[in-house]
Amino acid sequence: MLPEKTAAWSIRHRAVTLVGWVALVAVALLSGILLDGESRRSTDPGESGRAQTALNTQNTFDPLRENVLVEAKEPGSPPFAANEELRRATEDLVTTLTTGGSVADVRSPLADGGAERISADGTSGLVGFSIAGGEKDIRPNFETATARVAEVVARHPSVRLSQSGDLSLSSVVDKGIREDVKRSELLSLPLTLVILLVVFGALVAASVPLLLAGTSVAATFGFLSVVDDFTPINSATTVITLLIGMAVGVDYSLFFLRRQREERARGHSIDAATRIAARTSGHVVVVSGLTVVLCVSGLVLTGLDNFTGLAISTAFVVGLAVLGSVTVLPALLSLLGDKVDRGRIPWPGKRRTTAEKSRFWSATARVVTRRPALWGGLGAALLILLTLPALGMRLQDPTPAESLPKSMPTIDAAVRTQEAFPGVVYPATVVLTAQNGGPVDSPALRSAITDLERRIGETSGVLNKPIAVGGVDEAVVVRVPLSGAGRDADSDAALAKLRTEVLPETIGKVDGVEYAVSGRTANARDFADRVIERMPLVFGFVLLAAFVLLLLVFRSVPVAIVSIVLNLLSIGAAYGVLTWIFQDGHFASLLGFTPYGGVVGWLPMFMFVLLLGLSMDYHIFILSRIRERRAEGAIAAIVRGTGTSAGVVSGAAVIMVGVFSVFITLSAIEYKMMGVGMAVAVLIDATLVRGVLLPAFLALLGERAWRRGRKSVAPERVPELSSPNA
Numbered sequence: 001m002l003p004e005k006t007a008a009w010s011i012r013h014r015a016v017t018l019v020g021w022v023a024l025v026a027v028a029l030l031s032g033i034l035l036d037g038e039s040r041r042s043t044d045p046g047e048s049g050r051a052q053t054a055l056n057t058q059n060t061f062d063p064l065r066e067n068v069l070v071e072a073k074e075p076g077s078p079p080f081a082a083n084e085e086l087r088r089a090t091e092d093l094v095t096t097l098t099t100g101g102s103v104a105d106v107r108s109p110l111a112d113g114g115a116e117r118i119s120a121d122g123t124s125g126l127v128g129f130s131i132a133g134g135e136k137d138i139r140p141n142f143e144t145a146t147a148r149v150a151e152v153v154a155r156h157p158s159v160r161l162s163q164s165g166d167l168s169l170s171s172v173v174d175k176g177i178r179e180d181v182k183r184s185e186l187l188s189l190p191l192t193l194v195i196l197l198v199v200f201g202a203l204v205a206a207s208v209p210l211l212l213a214g215t216s217v218a219a220t221f222g223f224l225s226v227v228d229d230f231t232p233i234n235s236a237t238t239v240i241t242l243l244i245g246m247a248v249g250v251d252y253s254l255f256f257l258r259r260q261r262e263e264r265a266r267g268h269s270i271d272a273a274t275r276i277a278a279r280t281s282g283h284v285v286v287v288s289g290l291t292v293v294l295c296v297s298g299l300v301l302t303g304l305d306n307f308t309g310l311a312i313s314t315a316f317v318v319g320l321a322v323l324g325s326v327t328v329l330p331a332l333l334s335l336l337g338d339k340v341d342r343g344r345i346p347w348p349g350k351r352r353t354t355a356e357k358s359r360f361w362s363a364t365a366r367v368v369t370r371r372p373a374l375w376g377g378l379g380a381a382l383l384i385l386l387t388l389p390a391l392g393m394r395l396q397d398p399t400p401a402e403s404l405p406k407s408m409p410t411i412d413a414a415v416r417t418q419e420a421f422p423g424v425v426y427p428a429t430v431v432l433t434a435q436n437g438g439p440v441d442s443p444a445l446r447s448a449i450t451d452l453e454r455r456i457g458e459t460s461g462v463l464n465k466p467i468a469v470g471g472v473d474e475a476v477v478v479r480v481p482l483s484g485a486g487r488d489a490d491s492d493a494a495l496a497k498l499r500t501e502v503l504p505e506t507i508g509k510v511d512g513v514e515y516a517v518s519g520r521t522a523n524a525r526d527f528a529d530r531v532i533e534r535m536p537l538v539f540g541f542v543l544l545a546a547f548v549l550l551l552l553v554f555r556s557v558p559v560a561i562v563s564i565v566l567n568l569l570s571i572g573a574a575y576g577v578l579t580w581i582f583q584d585g586h587f588a589s590l591l592g593f594t595p596y597g598g599v600v601g602w603l604p605m606f607m608f609v610l611l612l613g614l615s616m617d618y619h620i621f622i623l624s625r626i627r628e629r630r631a632e633g634a635i636a637a638i639v640r641g642t643g644t645s646a647g648v649v650s651g652a653a654v655i656m657v658g659v660f661s662v663f664i665t666l667s668a669i670e671y672k673m674m675g676v677g678m679a680v681a682v683l684i685d686a687t688l689v690r691g692v693l694l695p696a697f698l699a700l701l702g703e704r705a706w707r708r709g710r711k712s713v714a715p716e717r718v719p720e721l722s723s724p725n726a
Contacts, residue, residue: 003286007278007330011271017331021324025219032225042232042305044518046526047499051431051518058473063104063130064138065468065479066165067424068093068149069417070109071124073160079122080109086125089156093127096148102141104132105470116465119420126421128468131167142167162413164425169400172410177235180666184239187662188246189214195658199254199651203343204336208257212329213249216320217242224313233309239671240310245317247659248292248614251652252325255281255621257340258648260333270337274330280628282326284621287553289322291620292613294545299609301541302534304527310606358650362643364691369635369699376696379688383569390575394583395532396598397524399426399486403668406594423464423481426491428498429519430478435512439474444510449478452506456480462494463502482521488597491521528601535605542609546616554623558705562697563619564612566689571611574681575604582673591676593669600670607677614656615685618649622690626698627706634702638695653686 010017041056043049055062070090072083080086087110094108109117109125117126133141146163153161189210196206220241224233259281263273296314299307333340368375401414418425434440449469456463464481471477480498484490499517507515543564550560578599581587585595626641660682663675698705 003282003326004275004279006326007282008275010327010331011274011334014331014335017327018335021215021328025215025222028219028222030222032222035226035229039228040230040232040305042234042309044523044526045304045530047516048518048522048526051429051516051522054431054433054475054514054516055472055477058475060473061135062429062472062477063132063470064142064166065128065130066103066142066145066163066168067417067421068127069124069160069162069164069413069420070127071160071162071416071420073158077123080118080125081122085156085158089152089159089161090125090127092155093149093152093161096152097127097129097145100144100148102132102144102148103129105130105468107466107468117421121420124420126417126424126466128424128466130470138167142171162409162416164410164414164417168410169414169425172404172408173400174235176404176408176667177239180668180671181235181239181242183666184242184662187665188243188659191658191662192246192250192655195651195655196250196254197345199647199654200257201344202341203345205257205340208329208332208336208340209250209253212253212324213246213321216249216317216324217245219320220245220313220317223316227309227312227316231309231312232305233313234306236670237306237310237313239666240674241313241317243659243662244314244610245321247656248289248318248617249321249324250655250659251617252285252289252321253329254652254655255285255617255648256325256329257333258651271334274333278326278330280624281621282330284617284624285322285325287549287620288613288617289318291546291549291616292318292610294549295542295609295613298538298542298545299606301538302530302605304530307602307606314610358643358646361646361650361691362639365639365642365695368692368695369638372696372699375692376700379692379696380569383573383684383688383693387569387572387576389580389584390572390578392583393575393579393604394598395528395601395604396596397487397528397601398596398598398669399520401425402485402487402594402596403670405592405667418485421464421466421481422483423486423491423494424466426486426520427468427479427481428495428517428522430480430498430503430507431516431518432476432478432507433514434474435514437474440476440513441471442510445476445507445513448507448510448513449476452478452502455502455506459497459502462497479519482519484521485596486520487524492525495521495525524601531601531605538605539608542612546612550616550620553620554627554706556706558701559623559698562694562701562705563616563623566619566693566697567612567615567685569693570615570681570684570689571608573684574607574611574677577680578603578607578673578677581676582669591664591672593672596669600673603670603673603677607674607681611678611681614682615689617652618685618690619694621645621649622694630706634705635699638698642691642695649686649690653682656682657686 044052070086072086077083090108090110094106097103098106107117107128108114131138131142131145149161149163193206193210196209197203200206227233256277259277260273263276264270268276293315296311299311401411401418404411406412406415414425432440432445453467456465456467462483464483468479469476482491482494484494495517503515507513547560547564550563551557554560582593582595583597583599588595622641622645625645626637629637629640632640657679660675660678663671666672
């Protein structure tokens with residue numbers, strides 16, 4: 001086999017292999033530094049993408065707008081119109097902001113026509129402004145404006161001034177992602193090391209998988225810095241790549257290292273044991289890695305560049321982990337020899353260096369195979385029961401205020417502003433351009449915008465005021481507040497009304513003018529529509545790819561079908577648990593989130609393609625062990641294969657669950673959802689599926705599980721297993 005030949009070559013050329021790996025990682029990191037150009041921006045799908053493209057072709061950019069909510073701190077205070085302190089604070093704020101040139105287009109509730117900037121209940125006022133200057137001036141001018149708002153806050157202690165807007169919200173999101181990246185790095189490495197210490201019982205042995213996984217992730221980040229010039233790689237992809245890389249890198253090393261230890265315990269030399277491990281576990285690692293890459297590549301079929309970037313990053317980190325497992329790991333184990341067991345920790349260290357089958361899982365498999373129909377039916381029924389909440393799953397992306405904790409001042413300000421002035425924080429952005437190019441502004445268009453504002457007034461409660469109109473080079477941008485929370489059903493209904501009724505009846509009547517609607521609500525809606533549209537294609541591709549690969553590996557149609565069905569059951573159960581917890585709001589205080597009534601739109605598809613690939617690790621590993629022992633009889637092979645693979649599968653599952661649980665500690669609700677969903681799926685797969693359903697289905701099939709047409713698939717032969725001197 002290729003893995004065995006590769007491992008044998010790596011053992012004979014240890015120095016070349018190890019130096020080559022270090023060189024590869026160094027080249028990746030240097031290329032990320034030296035070849036790192038301008039990052040490619042992502043393009044949204046659908047109409048929001050057309051609006052984005054129209055703005056990107058302009059010589060200037062859409063000014064970033066900020067809002068400051070002015071309200072009394074004490075409840076029961078006089079309304080804004082009659083509250084002198086609120087009015088003085090507002091005048092002070094407007095005067096302070098307009099000095100220095102850091103802002104433009106300041107709009108006040110005290111100005112003529114400013115009544116629409118007083119909340120419906122009359123208690124609050126809203127001051128709006130845009131950040132002045134060119135692209136290089138935006139950040140310093142924003143910081144200056146924020147500092148000036150803070151100065152006004154200090155002069156009016158009885159007034160609450162809450163700032164939120166385009167840049168303040170994006171800044172707090174970016175800060176949250178950076179902190180999440182740091183937290184994930186700080187937690188994942190020591191957590192994985194502790195688990196590996198328990199699994200291997202020796203510091204050196206535990207460090208080897210961690211070293212291989214860490215270098216794979218580092219090299220991936222280096223290469224992604226170059227890829228980012230052509231395909232968008234966002235911050236979320238970085239976090240996901242880090243944790244997936246750690247999980248699969250450690251798991252693949254664990255498969256290999258545990259098998260090598262087993263063969264050493266049987267009396268084989270270090271190099272012979274390593275070659276056997278390469279033939280068996282190395283083969284499993286290659287097939288598992290290929291399965292993950294094939295499954296994740298299905299994301300490219302969505303046509304969404306962020307998904308494409310995620311697929312590329314996952315393929316890189318998994319591919320490097322596989323490469324290291326069949327080259328660097330054999331060379332390193334050959335170099336270390338018995339030193340790999342140095343640094344034993346007292347209790348586990350005495351019992352982890354020998355290969356032992358699990359009495360618990362062997363007994364479980366024995367019980368299940370005696371009455372496979374009963375236990376298989378009960379296990380399948382339980383997973384179907386767990387899946388039921390997923391039938392009511394609502395795909396809905398959270399707004400920043402719903403994603404991040406409200407303890408953040410900017411998020412709290414956004415929530416308060418959204419409550420007082422619905423839609424102002426997350427307005428629809430209507431981009432108006434000339435069909436034949438050139439300036440779009442004209443008397444006819446200005447009249448249509450006036451008519452648009454009138455129609456918005458007539459739809460109060462669906463489309464809201466105040467609107468903001470501004471020029472962006474040759475285009476015109478109109479910001480229209482929508483009802484709802486920003487990404488809920490009310491917001492979607494308001495967006496649909498704006499797109500299908502209000503705009504066609506106003507702007508649509510002006511000859512030569514094109515319009516497209518973007519904004520947070522539109523972006524999320526168009527993204528979800530694309531995901532739903534492409535979901536059957538992606539799911540079909542992933543299932544077909546997994547089926548063909550399993551068929552090639554095991555040459556058995558029943559085994560391939562059973563593996564896929566069991567994976568679908570565990571993924572469905574994970575969907576159900578995900579919906580029950582996050583959409584329905586169970587364990588919210590324990591997990592530190594506020595439910596918003598939906599599940600992140602991209603998560604189910606991402607979980608499906610990744611989990612189908614990752615779950616195949618366990619199935620391929622267990623099925624390979626069972627196939628090795630088919631000569632002992634169908635039931636005996638199932639029991640022994642399940643028992644002897646238990647240590648590796650349990651260790652790998654604990655590592656994956658531990659790494660994915662790191663997501664739960666992060667601040668954004670999207671990461672928490674992914675952590676819970678992935679951890680639950682892996683846990684189900686490594687317990688109920690591995691210990692009950694797979695043995696039950698194989699026992700029901702008997703020898704038919706290994707038949708290809710009329711021929712029976714021969715058991716895999718590993719002659720070295722019975723002869724230490726072979």
